[in-house]
Amino acid sequence: MAKGTPLKMEWHRTAYFHGAPGAPAELALFGSAPGELFAPDRFVDRPELPFGRYLDRLAGELDQRFPDGDIRLIGFSAGARVALEIAHRLGSRIGQIDLIAPAAPLQSGDFMPRMQGRAVFRLARHAPGLFPAVTWLQGRLGNVAPDRLYRMVFAHAVGEDAVLAADPAFQSAITDVMRRCLGPAARGYAREIIDFVRPWDGILASVTSPVRLWQGDLDNWTPPDMAEALRAALPGAAPVRLKSGLSHYSTLRWALNELAEEFSQTAAGPGSRAVEFAFS
Numbered sequence: 517m518a519k520g521t522p523l524k525m526e527w528h529r530t531a532y533f534h535g536a537p538g539a540p541a542e543l544a545l546f547g548s549a550p551g552e553l554f555a556p557d558r559f560v561d562r563p564e565l566p567f568g569r570y571l572d573r574l575a576g577e578l579d580q581r582f583p584d585g586d587i588r589l590i591g592f593s594a595g596a597r598v599a600l601e602i603a604h605r606l607g608s609r610i611g612q613i614d615l616i617a618p619a620a621p622l623q624s625g626d627f628m629p630r631m632q633g634r635a636v637f638r639l640a641r642h643a644p645g646l647f648p649a650v651t652w653l654q655g656r657l658g659n660v661a662p663d664r665l666y667r668m669v670f671a672h673a674v675g676e677d678a679v680l681a682a683d684p685a686f687q688s689a690i691t692d693v694m695r696r697c698l699g700p701a702a703r704g705y706a707r708e709i710i711d712f713v714r715p716w717d718g719i720l721a722s723v724t725s726p727v728r729l730w731q732g733d734l735d736n737w738t739p740p741d742m743a744e745a746l747r748a749a750l751p752g753a754a755p756v757r758l759k760s761g762l763s764h765y766s767t768l769r770w771a772l773n774e775l776a777e778e779f780s781q782t783a784a785g786p787g788s789r790a791v792e793f794a795f796s
Contacts, residue, residue, distance in 0.1 A: 522795075528552035530588040531578055531602070533595030534600060536708055537697035542592070545689050546769045547776075554581060558598065559697060559704030567711035571598070575605035586611025590775070593738055594619045596746075605721040613727045613752075616771040617735055617764050620742035621717035624749065630739045632672060640706075641713040647705045655698035662691050671693065675734035676766030690765070720749040725752040730771035734764025749765055 532555040534542050540555035556577075562570055578587060587609050591599030596618030603610045620627070622641075628634045640647045658665045666687055673681040680686045697705050727750050731743040740758065747753040759770055 527674075529582045529585055530554065530590065531556070531599075533589070533591040533598040533602075534558070535593030535595050536705060536712070537694050538593065538595070539693050539696055539701070541689070541696075542691050542768070543772070545686060545765065546772060547694075554578070558708065559701035560660065561704065563704035564699075567707050570707075571601045571680050572605065573603050574598075578602060579606060579609060582609075583667045588612045588614070591618065592616045593764065594708065597621075597712060597716065600719060600723055600750075601716070603723045603725055607722075607724075610723075610725040611723050611781045613723070614730065614771070614775060615727060615743075617738050617767040618729060618731065618743055618746055619712070619738045620745045621715065621720075622713055623715050624745045625741055627739055630736060632737045636709065637713050640709045644710045647710055648702070650704055651698055651706050652700045655695070655702050658691075658695040658698050662695060662714055665694060666691050672736060673763065674736055675732065675761045675763040676769075677734075677763035680765055680769075686765075717749065720746070721751065724751050729753060729756045730749065730767060730774075731756050731758050732764065732767035732770075733758050733760050735767060736762045737764040 525571065530553055532540070532543065534540055534555065534557075536559075539559070540557050543555060544551075556574060558570075558574075562573065565573065588611055589599040589602060591597070591613070593616070596615040597612055599615060603613055622628065622637065622796055628637065631637065639650060654665070670677070670681040715724065727746075729743045729747055731738075731740050733740055740756070743756045743758075747756050762770055
């Protein structure tokens with residue numbers, strides 16, 4: 517199969533992995549997702565497990581949930597790492613991977629100075645024992661002053677993300693996602709971020725499934741050279757799909773629209789149907 521060639525896939529054999537901070541509800545930022553799409557809520561799913569064991573468990577769940585046919589994975593931001601970890605574990609079961617504004621291993625480039633969340637990642641790397649406490653404090657801020665938390669997170673929004681950040685509907689929806697992530701889901705969130713800053717680039721060469729990378733050229737959360745680093749390291753990666761004027765969440769909106777259109781055009785045969793939604 518040519519690199520980046522889309523497969524005919526059905527939503528019911530597709531898994532979506534949200535960002536960090538994030539939740540499956542981020543799919544509703546721009547529309548609504550079909551019910552067949554499997555979107556695990558990682559930060560509330562067995563947060564007591566070490567992250568590696570949790571990934572083993574999640575891979576096993578996917579294998580059982582989709583016993584027949586190829587599985588398609590979609591990962592946004594930090595969810596890209598989870599998609600790649602699952603592909604590493606499930607091998608030939610994975611037919612296609614779409615990584616949207618993907619976070620690459622920090623060891624694979626000098627990304628940190630250009631990352632909006634660099635303070636978070638530096639804390640997780642250098643003081644992992646303090647990280648859960650700081651996450652708790654952020655959660656308190658989200659409860660007491662959610663508008664202030666929102667302004668802090670989106671203070672440096674650029675490109676189409678700046679337009680999104682001024683949209684009251686987007687602000688309300690993403691604030692709910694952040695408050696949940698830093699509140700009831702804080703333990704699982706901290707687990708994942710602390711593990712993310714550790715080396716995990718060793719798995720990339722083993723992921724041979726076709727990979728497409730969707731990236732905004734103005735992304736200051738996951739800079740474009742993260743996507744390029746993944747393209748260089750993943751054997752099945754196609755050239756990065758770079759979109760001018762987009763940053764982080766605007767790239768998510770663009771990619772979801774493109775994927776929805778693709779699924780609508782390719783849905784056919786037993787167990788599949790046309791897509792009945794759009795991300796706008």
